Amino acid sequence: MNVDKSNPVMIQTVGAGLASPNKADALKNAALELGFDAAEWVSAAVPTSDVQGFSSWLDAGHQAGMDYLEKSVSRRADVRTTFALAQSALVLLVSHNHVAPEKPSGGTRVGRVARYAWSFDYHTVLKPVLQKLEAVAADLGIQAKACVDHAPILERGFAARAGIGWQGRSSQLIHTKLGALTTLAVLLTDAEPPEILEPHADRCGKCVACVTACPTDAILPNRIVDSRRCIAYYTVEHRGAVPLELRAKFGDHLFGCDDCLDICPWTTHAGKFSKLLEPIPELVYPNLEPWFLESGTWFEKHFTNTAFSRARRKGMARNAAIVLGNLRDENHLWLLGQGLTDIGWEVREACAWALGCFATPTALNFLERARTDLDARVQTTVIRALKLEFAQVT
Numbered sequence: 001m002n003v004d005k006s007n008p009v010m011i012q013t014v015g016a017g018l019a020s021p022n023k024a025d026a027l028k029n030a031a032l033e034l035g036f037d038a039a040e041w042v043s044a045a046v047p048t049s050d051v052q053g054f055s056s057w058l059d060a061g062h063q064a065g066m067d068y069l070e071k072s073v074s075r076r077a078d079v080r081t082t083f084a085l086a087q088s089a090l091v092l093l094v095s096h097n098h099v100a101p102e103k104p105s106g107g108t109r110v111g112r113v114a115r116y117a118w119s120f121d122y123h124t125v126l127k128p129v130l131q132k133l134e135a136v137a138a139d140l141g142i143q144a145k146a147c148v149d150h151a152p153i154l155e156r157g158f159a160a161r162a163g164i165g166w167q168g169r170s171s172q173l174i175h176t177k178l179g180a181l182t183t184l185a186v187l188l189t190d191a192e193p194p195e196i197l198e199p200h201a202d203r204c205g206k207c208v209a210c211v212t213a214c215p216t217d218a219i220l221p222n223r224i225v226d227s228r229r230c231i232a233y234y235t236v237e238h239r240g241a242v243p244l245e246l247r248a249k250f251g252d253h254l255f256g257c258d259d260c261l262d263i264c265p266w267t268t269h270a271g272k273f274s275k276l277l278e279p280i281p282e283l284v285y286p287n288l289e290p291w292f293l294e295s296g297t298w299f300e301k302h303f304t305n306t307a308f309s310r311a312r313r314k315g316m317a318r319n320a321a322i323v324l325g326n327l328r329d330e331n332h333l334w335l336l337g338q339g340l341t342d343i344g345w346e347v348r349e350a351c352a353w354a355l356g357c358f359a360t361p362t363a364l365n366f367l368e369r370a371r372t373d374l375d376a377r378v379q380t381t382v383i384r385a386l387k388l389e390f391a392q393v394t
């Protein structure tokens, strides 16, 4: 992939011109008052080295099936393609280091959900707050456009250059007080950046805890993540079947994965707080049963404005089947038997694998009935399961 080898994109001063330190401070303070846990200014120029780093990551295929990333290189290289007036950015950080709520009663509630998905979708929750911040900026005579995740911006690069934290070995942005469990947002503005902090020093030292904790060895030596091995990728973004060789390593990860963030000493020392994002018990401990029993329409209605909606019912039922296979609790066999008749081939295939993990008479009985599944992908897994190829011994 070709990228511009010239210097960082030079952005001409237009629009609001020099932001007086007072205006810059006022906007930063407004962000903190609105509930963001940290905010720092940075220039909107993107260094060529970051674009090259992103391009090499793509060239190596680390984006797995996230094809949309490949189409966005030039837009990521110059944020003026997102906001023509961009001169500077106020980088915003919000903690999702929640205290776990109480578990609701009833249903089948097993499997771990990553903390960012414990609250209503952060894109939706943060939108009105960011709109308020845009309005404050307008009152200060600054034009601004807020971006959270969806815009083609190398957000962690912006955050690191703003000095708000550093990219740890996990590739996550780490903040000394908030740790690694944070969400990033960027407010692009037409103000010339005020005095900018030095990029944060790397505070990983000799620690390699995140690399060791990753169940699937997805963190590479050069501080990047290979999505083709990452549980967060498979459980959130990936459609279809999950590679067989990774499934046992998923353990009880139902949606997303925080293993490399939880283990980080900066997270373990961080206080637990989340002002803007509130955990919802039904998202922290979801009942897996309706994912096997109800329709996609039911799912969309119940999980609208949640991160689960990205994986859809079929993705969540597939993830649940893998968790149930890894847990091997006989009380869950009926759900996997039910899943063998699912409309989605990926759900039936994952259930066949999971029943193969049990390899008990009841599980094999369910599998016998699925031998004639019309989908070749499902049938292959059923036959392998019946040959006890997936049987897990404890």
Ligand code: B12
Pocket (backbone or CB within 6 Å): 049, 050, 051, 052, 053, 054, 057, 066, 114, 115, 116, 148, 149, 150, 151, 152, 153, 154, 155, 156, 157, 158, 167, 170, 171, 172, 173, 174, 180, 181, 182, 183, 184, 185, 224, 225, 227, 230, 232, 233, 237, 255, 256, 257, 258, 260, 261
């Ligand atoms: C694609 C994506 C993923 C992918 C790939 C993850 C990855 N590490 O790249 C998958 C689906 C696996 C994923 C998982 C998760 N994600 Co994600 N993801 C993104 C997304 C949309 C793009 C990230 C990206 O561009 N990756 C490609 C790599 C190469 O980019 P990068 O890590 O930012 O690399 C920069 C530098 O390393 C540098 N660089 C890279 N190589 C080199 C080489 C050289 C020589 C140089 C100089 C520089 C350099 O350039 C890059 C740009 O600055 C961002 C949102 C956004 N728009 O940025 C969220 C984002 C990174 N994700 C986020 C989160 C929370 C997660 C999860 C924790 C969710 C979960 N609990 O399940 C996991 C964490 C996994 C992990 N350890 O990274 C947050 C991170 C917040 C933070 N504090 O850092 C973001 C910023 C979303 C947000 N708005 O909050 N994610």
Ligand code: SF4
Pocket (backbone or CB within 6 Å): 170, 213, 214, 215, 216, 217, 218, 219, 225, 229, 230, 231, 232, 233, 256, 257, 258, 259, 260, 261
């Ligand atoms: S999110 Fe999980 S699977 Fe992905 S890199 Fe971190 S620990 Fe590994």
Ligand code: SF4
Pocket (backbone or CB within 6 Å): 168, 169, 170, 171, 174, 203, 204, 205, 207, 208, 209, 210, 211, 260, 263, 264, 265, 266
């Ligand atoms: S766990 Fe250790 S190596 Fe990984 S990001 Fe945290 S401090 Fe850095």
